[in-house]
Amino acid sequence: MWLFLGCDTAQIEQEDNSSTPPISTNVLGINNIVEKNSTLNSSSITEETQQIDNSIDTIIDITPSPTPIPTHTSEPTPTPIPIHTPIPTHTPEPTPTPEEPKDYKTKFINENRCNQIIDKEFLEICYDYSLKVAKSVAYTLEGDLVNELNIEERPSFYEEESIDEQYRAKSSDYTHSGYDRGHMAPDAAFDWSEESLEATYSLANIIPQVPEVNRHMWVKVEAYARDKALDLGEITVVNVVKYDNNNSHIGDDNITVSTGYYKMLFNTNESYEECFYYANDINANSEDDNLSKHKVDCKNINN
Template identity: 30%
Template sequence: MLPESQVLPVKTMDKVYSHYKLYPAFSKYFTKENCSLVMDKYYYINCYSYDYKGTKAVAYKIESKILNMGTAGKRPAFKSDPQIPQAYRTKTQDYTRSGYDRGHTLSNQSMNATLQAQASTFLMSNITPQNPQINQRVWRKAEDRERFLAKQKGSAEVLNIVFYAKDKSKIQYIKNGIAIPELYVKVIEAGDVKECYEYPNHKVEDERLESYRADCERFVK
């Protein structure tokens, strides 16, 4: 169960997607101890940190029948999230000339069968400063993998975890005090398959998907 005091009200109604219910195995990442704000975005749950001005975890379910519908339209513009208090809100201009991409935590391609779903992935609360190579070529392979497994097995439960340096004195920031993550982890559970991937947030020599396989027991039971 999510902490009721932190769950923001759902205002979205979508005839294609069902209201996402948090997968029990992922629940420890969406507590009041771990999150400044737990946001129910209808399509996904977001654990947002005021300290980092970014997400710490995003969970969602993708289904083969919806993925096969294709995209509803062209990519929308990035938008600040009005559910976050102004002092902790980020905007697309914060990333300009930062050297980092506006990296989706939940991929647009995994949630774009309706315009509403697609727009939800372009909220800045779903974005973190991501190394361009990791975002465009390395993490992207794990995103492709989640969709492949969902199509193969019918659906997939996905958890994306964003880790920041434990030593806060080592955290670097872009404009507006947005913390740069240290690591990204993707957990995929599809039928009898469970796979996890762990990526650093810096340039790498090896871009192969299998090179970033991780032990899922470290993250979920």
């Protein structure tokens, strides 16, 4: 509207003054034109405004109400599904693998255990100088020899010359002592040759034994060992002699009397081992004696 007025005014200013009507007339004309245009424009604006209002009302009427945003509703706690616990089945414990027999010969025949190892070819003796007797004796019984020949004539006991004289035992030390000259490696297991038999009569292989034990009880386990050698082909035997601080002594050379003795039988190739203990008790009674009364666990022998 104002651009239109500006345009008319510019034209009026450019016209020649001679052709311009009197100012009062022109102004009146302009006012009429402006008034007329204002009336027209006001009417048009009013009509357009009314149309816009009507359109807005229409838009408002046809616009759907917005869907309300639901407020947060906590989800219900789900019912837990019970977990099926399987009923444990009984699993049998595995059968323990039997422990391999140990080499007891190495354990009990060594220089850490005694003062001198005496090799008699058929047997080995671990000899103690202060005790003047063996602490352990080891030998192998061969099944095809233990019952061969069986030489009846027995040799005499003799001093072991490989031992310094001051530490030797003498046969006279046992005379009237009340104790037998007891073999550790038994003569009955080596009577298949004169050499093997003689080796068992060294006094280094002898300890003081209670007669009741030596003749009626110890002899049984010696025979059992020979039978085992027949069954298995061969076995190794280790006799371990037990001493304590209260042992008595016999003879002029103070030969120590043991508390007892173990006989250990084993064959590592056959996974076999058995051990027995005999107390060197002067009150021993052999009447109801049997091997089962003397059986012990080999692994507990540490003397």
